[in-house]
Amino acid sequence: MRRHGILNKFNLLGAVASVALLAGCATAPAEEAQADLVEAPVEATPQIPPYMDASLSPEARAKDLVSRMTLEEKASQMYDKAAAIPRLGIHEYNWWNEALHGVARAGHATVFPQAIGMAATWDEDLMLDVATVISDEGRAKHHYYASEDVYAMYGGLTFWSPNINIFRDPRWGRGQETYGEDPFLTGRMAVNFISGIQGDDEKYLKAIATVKHYAVHSGPEPSRHRDDYHASDADLWETYLPAFKMAFDETDVGSVMCAYNAVWGAPACGSERLMVDLLRDELKFDGYVVSDCGAIGDFYYDEEKHAAGEAPYAAHDYVNTRAEAAALAVKMGTDLNCGDGEGNKMDALPDAVAQGLIDEATIDQSVERLYTALFRLGMYDDPADVHWAQTPHEVVASEPHINLSADAARQSLVLLKNDGILPLAADTKVAVIGPNADNWWTLVANYYGRPTQPVTALEGIKAKIGEENVTYAVGSTIAGDNYSDYKPVPASVLFHEDADGNLVSGVKAAYYDNKELEGAPTLEQVESNIDFYWDRTPSTGGLNDEFSATWEGVIVPETDGVYRFQPSRWTEVTINGETVGEMDNVEMQAGESYAVRMVLKFDSGWPRDQLDKYAYLNWTDVSRDLEAEALAATEGADVILFFGGIDANLEGEEMGVELDGFLGGDRTHIKLPESQEKLLKKLHATGKPVVMVNFSGSAIALNWEDENLPAIVQAFYPGEQAGKAIAELLWGDFSPSGRLPVTFYKSVDDLPDFLDYSMANRTYKYFEGEPLYAFGHGLSYTDFTYGGLSVPDTHDASEPLTVSATVTNSGDMAGKEVVQAYIQHQDRAHEGVPRIELVAFDVVELAPGESAEIQFDLSPDRIGYYDTDGNPVTPEGSTAILSIGAGQPGFVSDEDALTAEVTFTSAE
Template identity: 40%
Template sequence: MVLLKNDGLLPFKKDPGSIVVIGPNANSVDALVGNYNGTPSQPITVYAGVKARFATSQVSFVEGTGWVGPPLEDVPDAALCVDAACTKPGLQAEEFKGTKVTGNPVASRVETNARVAWGTPTRVERAGAMRWTGYIRASETGAFNFRYSGESGYRIWVDDKLVADVWDIAWPTSDTDIELKAGQAYKIRVEAMQKGTRGDHRLQWSQPGSSDSLALKAAQGADVVVFVAGLTARFEGEAMSVKAPGFSGGDRTTLDLPAPQQKLLERLHSAGKPVVLVLMNGSAMSVNWADAKVPAIVEAWYPGGEGGQAVAELLAGDFSPAGRLPVTFYKSADQLPPFADYGMKGRTYRYLRGAPLYPFGYGLSYTTFAYGKPALSKTALKAGEPLELSVDVRNSGSRDGDEVVQLYVSRQADGAPIRSLKGFQRVHLKAGETKKVSFRLDPQALSIVNAKGTRLVPAGTAQIWIGGGQPGGVKPAAGVAATVKVSGQKVLKPY
C-alpha cells in the first residue's frame, strides 16, 4: 500500500463526524483479490473496514458509478414476475444442498426477488446454493448490466444469454450488458452459491438513466469523502472481452481512470469536501488531475481479503505507510513506445527520459528521514572487485515508521540504463532514532551489458545513490550520493 499524495489531510487528526465511502471498488470483493488468488473466507471491503475502524463516525456507502458505466441499483420487486404474461409477481426459487446447482432441489417456493440473507455460516450452510427463475421487465429502453451483490459466487442469464459469470472470484470473471426494451418481459435465471460470509445478497442492475446524484448528495452532507476507484481483474487481464473506452479486450489503451469514475471524482471534488482517493488496481494509473486537485491519494492495489481494514487503518494513522511503487506511474500512455515495439528504450524507470507522474520506488510516509554521509570501503577499485558501503539513516520526524532504503547505480556507458536498483532494505526507526544500513555490491551490480550482449564491468565512474527513492526528478527523495572510480575492464561469466 503506497501513499502517493498527502497535503496534510492524512492521517485523520480525529474521527470525522461523518464519512461517505463512494465508488465502484468501495464495497467490492473483486477489487480485494485480483487474479491468481484463493477465495477469502471473511473479506473486508474498504467500506466495511472504514465503518468498523471509525465506529464513532457516521459512515455511509453510495456506489455512485460503475467501473466503466453507470452505478448498479437493486432490481425492484415490481420488475420481476413468475410467468411471461406477468400475472404473478416474484420469482421461482429453488434451494440446493451443495455448491453445484444440479439435481433435484431440496426446497422450492415463490419469492418476491432474488434475495438471500445468509448468516454466520456453519459447515453445512457454507455448502448451499440457490436458483431463481422467472421474467424481468425494464421501465426504460437501453443497455443494462447485471450483478448479484455481496460475496456469493453467482451467474445470471437474461433470455438464455450469460450476462454475468462470477462463480468463483479466484478465476477469471466476466460480465456484459444487454439491450432491453421498456415493458417487454425477458427470461431471467440467477444462480448463487454461499461463499462463507454473512450479509444480504441482492439482484442488481444498472439502468440507462442512472446518475451520480445520490453520491453527490451524500458527499455534500459528509465531513470527508473516501472515493474508492480503479479497476478489477474483470478489466485488466489476458484474453478478455472488455467493451469500453480505454480498453482493447483485456489490454488498456489509456492509463487514465475510466471516464465515468473520473467524471464523478471531479464532481465530488467540486462539492467542496475533503476527498481521499483510494486506488485499487493491478497496474499503473495516470491520475494527473487527482494529483493536482485531490488532497490525498492512496494506492491500495488488490490488497487481499482483509485489505479494507488495512486501508482504514492507514487513513486513521494506526501505522505510518511505508509502501513504495514497484512500477513507474507514467503521466500517460503517450510516454511509452508503441505497444508493438518490444524495445526497452523509453520503458521503465531505467530508460524513461521524461518525467513520470510517480517514479518507481516512490512512496510517502507520516514521518521524515535524513541520511548521513555514506562510508565506502573504497573510492577507487579495479573492475571485478566488490564494494561495501554504509550510511546512517535517522527518523527526523515525530513518529515511528519504516524507511525503505534504496541503492541505485548509474554507469556512463553506451546502452547502459539511466540507473538501476541494486539493493534495498526496510528499516524500522523510532522517532529520533538512527541506524546504520549497510550494502555490499558485487561485480554484477557495477556491470552493464554491451551491444554484443556481453556482461562486463567497464572502466569509468560509477554514480551511487542511497535514499528513500530515486534521486532528483519531480518528486525527489531524501538521500545521499557517492562516486566510485573503476579502473580496467572485466568480462563477467553468466550466472
C-alpha cells in the first residue's frame, strides 16, 4: 500500500521542476556556502536546484536545501519522524533504527552475539566483519522498503548503535549492550563497529553509526530520567570519555546520542560543558546529535505535568516550558529529538524564536547537519550512482552471514572453570536441565532482529550427539514465578466448530485492513495454530500497513493442568470469555473444551515495532513438578548439563520487572536466582558431574558453583547460532578463546552504591577486593606459554614504547589466544590513577607447536594517566610494571604473564 505524500527518486522530477523555478532567488546563499568548500564547483547543474546536484558537497547541498525551508518545516525535520516536504521533493524519513548486534526490529536479520558477547571475543577483525555484515543487511533492507515508498521506523540508514558506555556496575540492566568495563577495549571494539557500519567508500556512507549515550551514563534504569551524576575530572577522562574520544579520533562517526540523566546539574542534552565545551570544542565532533528518546521532554517534565497526564513521568524540571526545552537543546547542539509518545518537542521552536529564546540561524545549523548526513548517505541521489544501493535483499540472513554468526558465537564463549571434565567424550549421555536450555530469548537478548536459524542449547546438543543420548527437563523457573519454557499452543489441542457443530482442527482466523476490526474481513481462513511471523501484512500484502485480526476456536487440553498463557504484543486473549493476563493461571481439565479468542490490533505508529509483524499464543503448565522432572531426567545420564542464568526479560532497558534480585531492568543483587540455586544443589547431590552454562548479559556471583561444579561456561547471549557453538565447545570441536570483558564479583556488597559515579573500587582498574573471576579471565583446551619479553629498562615517556614477547601453543590442539598487555604505575600521583590498566591486546591463532612474536607499540597516552583535574600526565621520573600474557598479572601463573619494570624519563 502506497503511503500518502511520499516521494522517491523516481517520482521526484515534478517537485524538482517546480523547485528549479525558485533557484534564482536561492543561489546566492548556496554560492556563498560553496565559497568555503574548495572541492565543490561554484555553479550547480542548471537543470536542477543545487541541493539535488550530487556533484556538490553534502554541506553545500544541505545549506541550499535548508535555505528553502520555512521555519516550521525546519522544525519538522528535527524529529525522529521527520515529515515529508513534497514541494521540495523531500520524502518522510524515520531516523530511528537499531543495529546493536544485527539489524533490529525490522523483520528477519542475522542475529550476532549481544554486544557484551562480542566484547568477550576481544577480536577487532571479527568485530569489523560483523559490523560490515550488519550494514550490508541494513542497506539491503532499506532499499527493499524504499522501493515501495516505505520510510518507516527501523527501516532507515541511521543506526543508533553502538552503546559505548562503561559497564561500571554489574547491576545495570543495559550493560549487556556495552563492550564491558574497560574504556580501551570498548574503544577498540567501537572503532571497528563504526568502520564496518559506515563503510569505506570515498563519497557515500553505507550507513551512519551513533555512539551513545554521551557520556556519563550507566544506570540505574528506574531513575534515569531524573538522576544527576557528578563525575570527577579524572574519572571523566580516565573512564567516561576515552571510548568516545577514540571513536572521534579514529573514525568519521556520523552521530552521537546524548543521555537522559543530568550531569553536573544540567540535563546531558542541554549541558554546555558536556555538549559544547567538550563534545564540539575539545573532542572536535562535527556530526549531528540525537537525543535519547524523551530526553528533551525530561528538561521540563515535573510532578505536576505527570499528574496532569502531560508527561509520562516526572524528570529534571530544569526549565518550565516545551519552547524553553527545545531552544536549550538546540543551542547546546542537540539537532534531533527522539520523541517519547508526547510528540515532537522541536515543534515549539517557532514559538521559541518568537520569544527570543533562540535565533533561526542556530536552528539552520542543526538542520544542515541532519541533511549533510542524509546527502552523505546518497539518500536523494540516483541509486545507480550509489554502489551501496545495489546491495541485494538476498544478502539478509544469507549462508555466509549465518556462518559468521556461528563463528562469533564460538569466540564469545568463556570457559570460566574446568577441572578436566571438558571436553566431553563422544559417547557421553547427558541430561540437559535448566530454564535456559531451550530458551529462545537467550539467543536474541535485547535490541534484536528476527533470527532465521535460531538454535537453542538443547537443539544444538541433540543435533550434535543425537536425541537418543539426551534427556531434558526445564527443572525450575528462571526467577521467582517467571517461567522460561513457554511454547506455542500446539495444533493438536486447537479446534473450531464446523457447520454441523463438530469440532475440527484449527482456529478460525479473520484479517482486516485496518487496526480496529472495522468492516468486513479481507481474508478469512482456518489456521492450524497461532504462531506467525509476517514479512508482509496478511490482510493487504503491504510492508508496513496497519491491520487487525481475530482467531477463534476452542482448546481441548491433553492433560490436566494449570496453564499460563503468553500472548504476543498488541493482543488480547480471552478464555471462556474472561480476559487472561500473562501472570494469570487457568485451570484446565483434559478433554474439556475451552473457548479461546485472541485479538490483534497492529498499529504502525509509536511505540510499535513497525516493520516487525508477528503473533503468537504461547502457554506452559505451571502445575508440573519441575524439580521432580529434572531429577528423573538425570537417571540415565553420565553428565548433567545445567543451562541457567537470566535473560533479557529480566535485565534490560527500563522494564517493569520487580522481584527478588531485579528492579526496573536492573539487578538489586547478582546472585543466581534462588529457584535455580536450589535445583543446582539437588542436581549436585545426585553425585553425577554437573557442568554449568550460564547465560547473562552481566556478571553473576557464581560462588557456590565455582566451589562445587567441575566446569562453568559463561555464554552471555550468543546469538542465533548459540546452541551449535555451545555443543561444539562442550564436545571439544574447538578450543575456547573468549575472555571476560567485565569483572565477576562475589557480591554487590563489595561495591559502592549504584548511584555513586566515582570509579573508586569499581571495575578491575580500581577494585580493591578479590573478584570471583578477573577481567580478562578465560581458559582454553590447549596450553599457551610466553617467553622472550622485551621491555626497555628506561624509556622517554613522551615517545612511543615498544614491548614484545613470544607466545607458543605448547598444547596438542589448535587454538586462539587473547594476548593482553597491562601497565601498573608504581608511583601513583593520586588515588584516581588506575591500580592496573589494559594498554594493548591482540588475538593470535596458533597450531600446536607454533609460535608468534607479539609486538605492541604503546603511544604516550597509553602509558600515561590523568591527574585530579583531568589533565594528561606523562609519567616522567616514575616506574611502572609492564606485563604481557594471558590475563591480568596476579590472576594467571608466572608462565602465563611475563612482567618487567620500566623507568620513565623525560626528553631532557
